Amino acid sequence: MKDVAARIIDGKAVSQKLRTELADEVAAFKQQTGVIPHLAVVLVGDDPASAVYVRSKSKGCEQAGMAGSQMTLPADTSQAQLLELVARLNADPQVHGILVQLPLPRQIDETVILDAIDPLKDVDGFHASNVGLLAQGRPRFVPCTPLGCQKLLLDAGIPTSGAHAVVIGRSEIVGKPMASLLVQKGAGGDATVTICHSRTKDLAAVVRTADIVVAAIGRPKFVTADMIKPGATVIDVGINRIETGLVGDVDYGPVSEIAGAITPVPGGVGPMTIAMLLANTLLAAKLQTQARR
Numbered sequence: 001m002k003d004v005a006a007r008i009i010d011g012k013a014v015s016q017k018l019r020t021e022l023a024d025e026v027a028a029f030k031q032q033t034g035v036i037p038h039l040a041v042v043l044v045g046d047d048p049a050s051a052v053y054v055r056s057k058s059k060g061c062e063q064a065g066m067a068g069s070q071m072t073l074p075a076d077t078s079q080a081q082l083l084e085l086v087a088r089l090n091a092d093p094q095v096h097g098i099l100v101q102l103p104l105p106r107q108i109d110e111t112v113i114l115d116a117i118d119p120l121k122d123v124d125g126f127h128a129s130n131v132g133l134l135a136q137g138r139p140r141f142v143p144c145t146p147l148g149c150q151k152l153l154l155d156a157g158i159p160t161s162g163a164h165a166v167v168i169g170r171s172e173i174v175g176k177p178m179a180s181l182l183v184q185k186g187a188g189g190d191a192t193v194t195i196c197h198s199r200t201k202d203l204a205a206v207v208r209t210a211d212i213v214v215a216a217i218g219r220p221k222f223v224t225a226d227m228i229k230p231g232a233t234v235i236d237v238g239i240n241r242i243e244t245g246l247v248g249d250v251d252y253g254p255v256s257e258i259a260g261a262i263t264p265v266p267g268g269v270g271p272m273t274i275a276m277l278l279a280n281t282l283l284a285a286k287l288q289t290q291a292r293r
């Protein structure tokens, strides 16, 4: 492996393939039920990066034959006002999926909002009941980013069973659910999982033992070549905007000379997140359509 550059795991290509398959499933669902899956995305404030993601989410819905609506509330929206909108979306039978873009302004408690979303419309998989179901190994809505990482491993044929997977980061939206997925029984799981975070002692030594590294730290180029076992698979979740552009949490150039396979940024995990969100929206429509019959 020493002089051979890593294989590039092309998340953009995989996501496009999945989105084409999804469009067929959406068409079949619409024909069977007459129901058009509908995702509502809520953005509070005017952060330009968030606005870009929110737009790509609604655009993705339309491309897959689903409906996407977008609500933008002012940055000074109160928690009560946002709860009111969530309640309205919960009660709207036309809306199947609800995504409230994070982070929220400081006057709003994220947990209060996420707990208020109908768990059957929680396409992000952040509601306590969906987190619990995943932890118990009977997933309903799985958080989109970790699910996308697992799909990339499966699509690339990277063995996870018995592998040592090291997840760097323990957030509720990426690190923890990623570890849950990798440790689960079955395809894309059965790994021996270690979670690292800011209190981990000698993180570099731990990461060096990994067959699979998932980097979700939020620090540009944090994972360096000296931390990588030759031939290891490196999944870079990080999205960092620096002066030179968009970079991941992995020092891509040097690491790609040591790793066996690696995801680029952009074009790796990010597009998979969107594809999984669309898949979760169809799942939401299916669950709610069954529930009403």
Ligand SMILES: NC(=O)C1=CN([C@@H]2O[C@H](COP(=O)(O)OP(=O)(O)OC[C@H]3O[C@@H](n4cnc5c(N)ncnc54)[C@H](OP(=O)(O)O)[C@@H]3O)[C@@H](O)[C@H]2O)C=CC1
Residues within 6 Å of the ligand: 145, 168, 169, 170, 171, 172, 173, 174, 175, 196, 197, 198, 199, 200, 203, 216, 217, 218, 219, 237, 238, 239, 240, 249, 269, 270, 273
């Ligand atoms: N591609 C995509 O679709 C998505 C990308 N992202 C990106 O992924 C990255 C991670 O996001 P998210 O999980 O929300 O981030 P958080 O900030 O919520 O979590 C970061 C984690 O990294 C750990 N960490 C921070 N610094 C260090 C350090 N020096 N050493 C070891 N561990 C450290 C933190 O530890 P501790 O808990 O101890 O503080 C924390 O657990 C970000 O770049 C984000 O932009 C996020 C979501 C989707």
Ligand SMILES: Nc1nc(=O)c2c([nH]1)NC[C@@H]1CN(c3ccc(C(=O)N[C@@H](CCC(=O)O)C(=O)O)cc3)C=[N+]21
Residues within 6 Å of the ligand: 052, 053, 099, 100, 101, 102, 103, 124, 144, 145, 239, 246, 265, 266, 267, 268, 269, 270, 271, 273, 274
């Ligand atoms: N409730 C909620 N759910 C989320 O899923 C959520 C969120 N809040 N807040 C912000 C993070 C971040 N996130 C990304 C999605 C797609 C790309 C993506 O498509 N990235 C492209 C590049 C896009 C660009 O150029 O900026 C890529 O990596 O190729 C990135 C990041 C979802 N998030």
Ligand SMILES: [Mg+2]
Residues within 6 Å of the ligand: 171
């Ligand atoms: Mg966070």
